[in-house]
Structures are given as C-alpha cells and as structure tokens.
Amino acid sequence: MEEFNVGVVGAGYVGLVTGACLAHVGHRVACVDKNEARVAELEEGRVPIYEPGLEELVARSRKRLSFTTDLPGVVRNSDVLFIAVDTPPGEDGSADLSSVGAVARSVGRALAEAEREGGSARERPLVVVNKSTVPVGSGDYVSMLVREGAQEVTAGGEVDYRVVSNPEFLREGSAVYDSMFPDRIVLGAEKRDALDTMRALYEPIVEQTFPTPLDPRPRDTVPFVTTDLASAEMIKYAANAFLATKISFINEVATVCELVGADVSSVANGIGLDGRIGARFLNAGIGWGGSCFPKDVSALRAVAREYGHEPTLLDATVSVNERQKKAVIQKLQRDLRTLKGKRVALLGLAFKPNTDDLREAPSLEIARLVHSLGARVVGYDPVAGKKARTLLPDLQVVFDPYEALEGAHAAVVVTEWEEVVELDPERAASLMEAPKLLVDGRNVLDPASCLSAGLLYRGFGRG
Ligand SMILES: NC(=O)c1ccc[n+]([C@@H]2O[C@H](COP(=O)([O-])OP(=O)(O)OC[C@H]3O[C@@H](n4cnc5c(N)ncnc54)[C@H](O)[C@@H]3O)[C@@H](O)[C@H]2O)c1
Structure with a gap:
C-alpha cells in the first residue's frame, strides 16, 4: 500500500x-x-x-x-x-x-x-x-x-x-x-x-x-x-433526510395504529420484510435527535428555500418528529392527571445508546417540558449523565436505572441502552409509586411482562 x-x-x-x-x-x-x-x-x-x-x-x-x-x-x-x-x-x-x-x-x-x-x-x-x-x-x-x-x-x-x-x-x-x-x-x-x-x-x-x-x-x-462535488455534498443530506423521513413515517403510522387498535411493531415487521422497504429505521417512538439528523434536515430545507422550493415533505418530517416529543407529555398527563409534585424518571439521556452525545437529544426537551409542568425529573444514563448535569441544572442525575425509579410515579424510556432494555419489570414496579406509569419511548420493553408486574405500560402505537 x-x-x-x-x-x-x-x-x-x-x-x-x-x-x-x-x-x-x-x-x-x-x-x-x-x-x-x-x-x-x-x-x-x-x-x-x-x-x-x-x-x-x-x-x-x-x-x-x-x-x-x-x-x-x-x-x-x-x-x-x-x-x-x-x-x-x-x-x-x-x-x-x-x-x-x-x-x-x-x-x-x-x-x-x-x-x-x-x-x-x-x-x-x-x-x-x-x-x-x-x-x-x-x-x-x-x-x-x-x-x-x-x-x-x-x-x-x-x-x-x-x-x-x-x-x-x-x-x-x-x-x-x-x-x-x-x-x-x-x-x-x-x-x-x-x-x-x-x-x-x-x-x-x-x-x-x-x-x-x-x-x-x-x-x-x-x-x-x-x-462531481455538488452531487457528493447532496448525497449526505439526502441520506440523512431519507432516514429521518423513514422514522417520521413509521411514527405517523404508529399514531394511526394507536387510534385504530393496531400494533405498529407488527406493522413495521410486516412492511420491513419487503425488500423495497427494509426493516431498519422503522422503530416507532419519541423520534430522532442527535447531532446530525436535526441539523442536516434543517440545512437541506434551508437550501431548498434559498432556491425558491418549498420542501413540503421535509417540513412534515420535522413536524411529525416534534409531535412525538409532545406525545410523551400527553401520555404522562393522561395517566398522572397533573405532573405537579410528581417524580418522573427518564431512562437514558444520550440521543442514542453507546454515545455520550447529547446534542439535540430528545431527553433535553422532554426534561425541560416535564420540569416546566411542576414535576421533579431524575435522569439515568450510564455514560452521558455527567454532561447532562451541566446542561440541565434542574435534572437530578443518577447512574443506576433502579435508583432513578425509586419513588417515581412515572418513567420514560428515552434511550434504548442495554441496561434499560433489560430492565426487570418486577423490580421496577416494586420501587415505583402509583400509578407506576411506564412510557416506553422506544417500544423496547415487553408490554405483557410490564403489565403483569403491575406497571401501567404505554408504548407508541402498540394497540
Ligand atoms: N457526529 C456524527 O455522527 C457525524 C456523522 C457524519 C458527519 N458528521 C459531520 O462531521 C462534522 C464534524 O462533526 P463532529 O460530530 O465530529 O463535531 P465535533 O463538534 O465533535 O468536533 C469538531 C471539532 O472541530 C474542532 N474545531 C472547530 N473549529 C476548528 C478550527 N478552526 N481549527 C481546528 N479545530 C477546530 C472543535 O474544537 C472540535 O473538537 C460536522 O459537519 C458533522 O455534521 C458528524
């Protein structure tokens, strides 16, 4: 070489x-x-x-x-x-x-x-x-x-x-x-x-x-x-915009599934096996974040507008994604009634597992919204916790998921870290306060085991 x-x-x-x-x-x-x-x-x-x-x-x-x-x-x-x-x-x-x-x-x-x-x-x-x-x-x-x-x-x-x-x-x-x-x-x-x-x-x-x-x-x-130079530059934006749109698409389907009583996980499996569609990036939940998708989709929209084109599809991709974070709050409000005085645990803070990156992480906005409604917010993350402390002074940060659940009225699965995916529902339920609400923002926990452990399970589009 x-x-x-x-x-x-x-x-x-x-x-x-x-x-x-x-x-x-x-x-x-x-x-x-x-x-x-x-x-x-x-x-x-x-x-x-x-x-x-x-x-x-x-x-x-x-x-x-x-x-x-x-x-x-x-x-x-x-x-x-x-x-x-x-x-x-x-x-x-x-x-x-x-x-x-x-x-x-x-x-x-x-x-x-x-x-x-x-x-x-x-x-x-x-x-x-x-x-x-x-x-x-x-x-x-x-x-x-x-x-x-x-x-x-x-x-x-x-x-x-x-x-x-x-x-x-x-x-x-x-x-x-x-x-x-x-x-x-x-x-x-x-x-x-x-x-x-x-x-x-x-x-x-x-x-x-x-x-x-x-x-x-x-x-x-x-x-x-x-x-050529221009096409290479466009390939990157097009790739990220497509992936973000794929996630927003399945989130749109999840919302309809929830209304009609269908299970989006089965729907995603059923469509993902079609070679033209593919199974990846079809996980419904709280949506995309991170240092790339939000800024790259927004930069592509800005380029389109600069040239006089309304990027209708990309605009919808973004608004569906924003709606998903608000859906977390609605799910909390529906079962807790008021958030004032309640303790809410966020399980995972990084925008995805295996990173300490918190740029545009959904956890940040969810924590701010929950806090602004009067709840105490405790966040668990095995790696990104320290960084989160500096970004959100009102957030109590812990490094054990069960410590986060102690005395919590509700918990939100934000990042599918292994420690979160493998959460023991029985132990979680024994630590939480009524109504023991579990909002599964990544649809990674088994609803049946959660329900039988006494958790009030709410996923995204899972019937
Ligand atoms: N992070 C990702 O997953 C990812 C994936 C694909 C593409 N990208 C793109 O790659 C680029 C870098 O992203 P990142 O996540 O690595 O950013 P980053 O913020 O982690 O790193 C950027 C580094 O550049 C340094 N820097 C800034 N200005 C400098 C200068 N004038 N001279 C010397 N150093 C300077 C900063 O100190 C920082 O350490 C971005 O355009 C991003 O969109 C990122």
Whole structure:
C-alpha cells in the first residue's frame, strides 16, 4: 500500500475516528484541533469522547498518530488534509460554515507561506477533503477561501491544491466499526488526480487489508461512488433526510395504529420484510435527535428555500418528529392527571445508546417540558449523565436505572441502552409509586411482562 501523510482538522467524533482509523491501516496521521485542552488530553493518551473501541484504536495506532494545535505545520507536511470541524445550524437553520471557512483560509495561508519560504517540497497537490457535512457549493467555497488565504501572503496566491468532497456516514456508537467497514465511500471532485489520491488512501479499507482485531468483516470490498462535488455534498443530506423521513413515517403510522387498535411493531415487521422497504429505521417512538439528523434536515430545507422550493415533505418530517416529543407529555398527563409534585424518571439521556452525545437529544426537551409542568425529573444514563448535569441544572442525575425509579410515579424510556432494555419489570414496579406509569419511548420493553408486574405500560402505537 502507498503510505500517506494525512492531516485531520477537528478532533471530534468524526475527525478523531477518521484519524485513528487511517493510522490503524498504515498512514501517518496528525490530528489538529484548536481546543488546546482536548489536544493535551489526547497527547496524554486520554480520549475525550465516548465511542466504543476508539480508545483502544488510538492507543494501538499511537506510533503513527499525533495531536497538535499547529495547523500550518500539518498543512506543510500533509498529502491529504481532511476538514472535519463542526457545522452547526445557524439561526435560520442553514449550516454555519464559519469553522470550515476559517480552516480553509488558514490552509491557503499555510500553503503560500511554505511556497514563499524556499519553495515547497510537495510532489503533488495538497488534497483538501471536506468531510464535514456541508451544503452544495461548499467545495467551491472552500476552494475560493484557500485561494483567498494564499493571496493574503503572496499577491498571486498561486498554490497547488485540489478540493474533494468525502461525506461521512458513520453512526455515533459504532463509529469505529462504520469507518472500517463502510457501506460505501463517496468521493466528489472535479480533478481526476485528486480522486486517484483518495482511492490510493482508502485502498486498505476498500480491499479490507488492514490488521485485525476488527473482525468480523462483513464484506470483501467496499464500493466507491465517485461523482462531481455538488452531487457528493447532496448525497449526505439526502441520506440523512431519507432516514429521518423513514422514522417520521413509521411514527405517523404508529399514531394511526394507536387510534385504530393496531400494533405498529407488527406493522413495521410486516412492511420491513419487503425488500423495497427494509426493516431498519422503522422503530416507532419519541423520534430522532442527535447531532446530525436535526441539523442536516434543517440545512437541506434551508437550501431548498434559498432556491425558491418549498420542501413540503421535509417540513412534515420535522413536524411529525416534534409531535412525538409532545406525545410523551400527553401520555404522562393522561395517566398522572397533573405532573405537579410528581417524580418522573427518564431512562437514558444520550440521543442514542453507546454515545455520550447529547446534542439535540430528545431527553433535553422532554426534561425541560416535564420540569416546566411542576414535576421533579431524575435522569439515568450510564455514560452521558455527567454532561447532562451541566446542561440541565434542574435534572437530578443518577447512574443506576433502579435508583432513578425509586419513588417515581412515572418513567420514560428515552434511550434504548442495554441496561434499560433489560430492565426487570418486577423490580421496577416494586420501587415505583402509583400509578407506576411506564412510557416506553422506544417500544423496547415487553408490554405483557410490564403489565403483569403491575406497571401501567404505554408504548407508541402498540394497540
Ligand atoms: N457526529 C456524527 O455522527 C457525524 C456523522 C457524519 C458527519 N458528521 C459531520 O462531521 C462534522 C464534524 O462533526 P463532529 O460530530 O465530529 O463535531 P465535533 O463538534 O465533535 O468536533 C469538531 C471539532 O472541530 C474542532 N474545531 C472547530 N473549529 C476548528 C478550527 N478552526 N481549527 C481546528 N479545530 C477546530 C472543535 O474544537 C472540535 O473538537 C460536522 O459537519 C458533522 O455534521 C458528524
């Protein structure tokens, strides 16, 4: 395999995982972050985010993996530079590209400074890779900013670089696995040589020729999708918007199921076996959240509106999702009557299991709503609890699900952590106060066992 010097800007969920995986397969990787404390922590061998397998992978790859705040130094030494910084939603819902822009400008300046100080030893153009999720047109925008940055240093601003779009599809909670065994690798570029470099970089992952222990390997080779910049950027938004819509679709069906007395779990099973539909992302409940779906759907809606198109379907996807969180409150109100003075336990706080990420987690809004109606809220999460404490000062956080249930009049399953899915209904019922209401926001508990244990079970669309 051809070994590359790789720079990754942004040592967050995406950048750190990407860097560690590329080092694991044999490249030399420098991860850059502006957060000095984060870089110092990583230097000391501590991984600042929770992601299964990541700490081990970072430790195993340390020989080829470094951490720094020195972006110009990394630009000079890199063949390929990934931009993996955050692109949060701006006030109007569109993606805020200020971090991406700042990095692109600095890259241009660093390239031009290297040229000026005695010419570049570079054998090929620097490939600048947009891994952050960015709207259509961002590849061109990054290219323009690199040039502008270079012009701040030299009049002509002539520097040798290419821009590639390489959107990321990893899922938090299984990010390492998804990066080593991706369903596909999407590459968008205008220049052939940039695509060739990227193909060579990813060869060990495409051919699955990296060292164990990340078995089992689900497939022999990974397909590339090569396209123009704009289409690659659109693929990412379209993928997330589709998945969010699929969840909102089944939630709409669940609401109707509840009215007519059908069971949405059976319906999802019945339709999911149809190969054209597929079984995944058909779990009814409190809906989607997290750092990607909400902001990416909102960014796609903003792009559509910018071009004069009303994104009717995406608007509905969002409003169904908002309704699901309110449905939790309605279910609590129906059986508790008033929430004032009641104790409500939230089982799980992270937006999904196996992550400590609380960005746009449904738990946050549910906790706020329940608290505003006068209830005391106690939250359990095995990993995200500490972060939740800082975000919600009124939330009592515990690290044992049964401690959360002690004296609770109602409990809401928010995140399907293993500890929650395997909850013992008898023990739960023995700890709770009447009416012992259990709102199963993920439809993961067995209604019959809950009912026979004395819990008042309420799922979503389960008849
Ligand atoms: N988290 C996911 O599951 C996921 C999946 C696919 C795509 N994405 C996309 O990847 C991008 C990164 O997401 P994330 O979740 O890893 O974000 P994150 O917030 O975890 O990490 C971003 C990192 O970038 C650093 N940073 C910001 N500006 C910088 C600068 N100018 N110079 C150096 N470092 C800088 C921050 O300090 C932070 O450590 C986003 O565009 C996101 O939409 C995320």
